Amino acid sequence: MSKLKQMSIFAHIVEQGSVSAAAEKLELSKSVVSQHLKILEQELGASLLKRTTRRQTLTSMGERFYLSCKDINVIADSAWDMAKAELEEPQGRIRITAPNALMDLLVAPVVADLMKQYPKLKPELISDDQHLDFMEHDIDLAVRVGTSRDSNLKQKRLGEFKDVLCGVESMRSRELESIPYIANSWQGKQVSHHFTSQTDQNFIYQQQASCTTNSFHSCLALIKSGVGIGVIPDFYLSQLSNEVIDIMPSFQLPTNTVYALNPFASNTPIAIKLCVQALEEKLKQNFV
Numbered sequence: 582m583s584k585l586k587q588m589s590i591f592a593h594i595v596e597q598g599s600v601s602a603a604a605e606k607l608e609l610s611k612s613v614v615s616q617h618l619k620i621l622e623q624e625l626g627a628s629l630l631k632r633t634t635r636r637q638t639l640t641s642m643g644e645r646f647y648l649s650c651k652d653i654n655v656i657a658d659s660a661w662d663m664a665k666a667e668l669e670e671p672q673g674r675i676r677i678t679a680p681n682a683l684m685d686l687l688v689a690p691v692v693a694d695l696m697k698q699y700p701k702l703k704p705e706l707i708s709d710d711q712h713l714d715f716m717e718h719d720i721d722l723a724v725r726v727g728t729s730r731d732s733n734l735k736q737k738r739l740g741e742f743k744d745v746l747c748g749v750e751s752m753r754s755r756e757l758e759s760i761p762y763i764a765n766s767w768q769g770k771q772v773s774h775h776f777t778s779q780t781d782q783n784f785i786y787q788q789q790a791s792c793t794t795n796s797f798h799s800c801l802a803l804i805k806s807g808v809g810i811g812v813i814p815d816f817y818l819s820q821l822s823n824e825v826i827d828i829m830p831s832f833q834l835p836t837n838t839v840y841a842l843n844p845f846a847s848n849t850p851i852a853i854k855l856c857v858q859a860l861e862e863k864l865k866q867n868f869v
Contacts, residue, residue, distance in 0.1 A: 585653060587621040590614055591629060592650040599637060671852035672701030679724035681797035682814050683839065684708040688724055691859045695852075702852060710765055710797055715844045722853050723842045724860065735849065737857055739839045740864030745818050746774065746786075746834070747825045748810035757828075761791035761809035765800050768793075774812070776832035784832060801825075839864060 593603040594614065604614040622629055629643035639647060679688045684706060692704045707713065713720060715734070728736055752760055764772050770793060776784040791809055794800050804811045805824050812834070818827065841857045843849060 584621075584624070587617045587624075588650040589653050589657070590617045591621055592647060592654050594618060594630070594637075595639065595643075595647050596651070600632075670701060671695075671699045671850075671855055672703075673852070674703045674705060675721050675850075675852045675856065676705045676707070676719055677722045677724070677856070678707040678709055678713050678718070678720050680710045680726065681708045682817050683724050683726075686816055686820065687839075687860060687863060691856065691863055695856060695859060699852075699855075710767055710795060715842075721843060721850070722856060725840055725842060726837045728838075728840055729842055733846070734842045734844055735846075737841045737861075739841050739857070739861045741836045741838050743815045743836055744812040744834045745815050745827045746776075746810060746829050747804055747813045747818060748828045749805070749807040749825055750823075751807065752810055752828050753826070757786065758788070762788040763800050763803045763809040763811035764790035764793045765797060765811075766793050766795040768812075774834055776829065776834060778832050782832075 590603065590607065593606055594600055597603040597606050600614050600618065601611050604611040607614065618630070625642075625646070627642045628640050629646055631638045631640060677688060677692065685708075689706060692706065696702055696704065707718070707720075712725065712729075713723070715723070724739070748760065762772055764770065768790070770790045772786075772788050772790055774786045776786060778784070792803060794803070800811050801813065801817075803809060804813070805821075810828060813821075813825065814837075818825070841860060843853050843857075845853065
């Protein structure tokens with residue numbers, strides 16, 4: 582690392598025309614710059630500059646060495662410019678995962694708005710009702726229900742919603758225990774729901790799943806077909822135009838809390854920050 586620094590300083594000395602001018606450019610003392618040059622020449626075993634009190638010229642070795650050293654500064658400047666540009670305008674790939682229901686009505690609309698504001702942003706969206714491993718799937722941001730036990734992840738609460746036990750209209754007239762239950766695979770095959778009424782009456786519903794699926798959309802399609810009942814987020818139910826209904830309108834399920842998780846220990850990328858802020862705002866407007 583010190584060699585790269587010394588090479589960079591040498592290139593600045595050549596380009597600025599003197600040790601003093603390079604020191605001023607780099608905001609270092611003249612003695613520090615001179616010392617770096619001295620060490621560099623000692624390690625190379627060759628003089629790079631011929632200096633008098635009024636001028637400096639490159640030795641033949643110095644001329645050849647400078648051609649390589651100047652590229653270090655060009656590359657460094659280019660990298661800094663790129664990083665600063667990204668801070669001013671989010672750009673590049675951002676890989677986001679969320680459950681299907683949240684992806685459809687929360688994440689995808691938010692990302693669409695961000696793409697309109699920042700055309701250089703290149704989102705990759707992964708809808709999956711299972712929790713994907715951040716490292717294995719190269720995830721930048723996950724939107725999930727509930728927190729994670731992984732202390733390496735940054736977690737921010739975004740908002741809340743409630744699940745609703747739903748079915749087609751004809752399900753209301755049937756005994757609840759006699760109706761087949763359609764479960765998403767994350768629920769398991771033995772389903773249990775704790776309902777509370779507006780008068781604080783508690784009711785625990787337990788049922789063996791008649792069908793399981795690893796996709797929210799498959800679960801919803803089965804419920805809409807009338808073969809069984811299952812839970813649907815309240816924000817999604819409002820979009821279904823009475824295709825399915827709340828079959829227990831006098832009772833409510835517990836609140837679900839939505840979190841944004843990312844694996845960045847510090848200096849979270851601006852694209853992630855903007856996305857989380859927009860998700861939080863949309864949840865406040867439409868979900869809570």
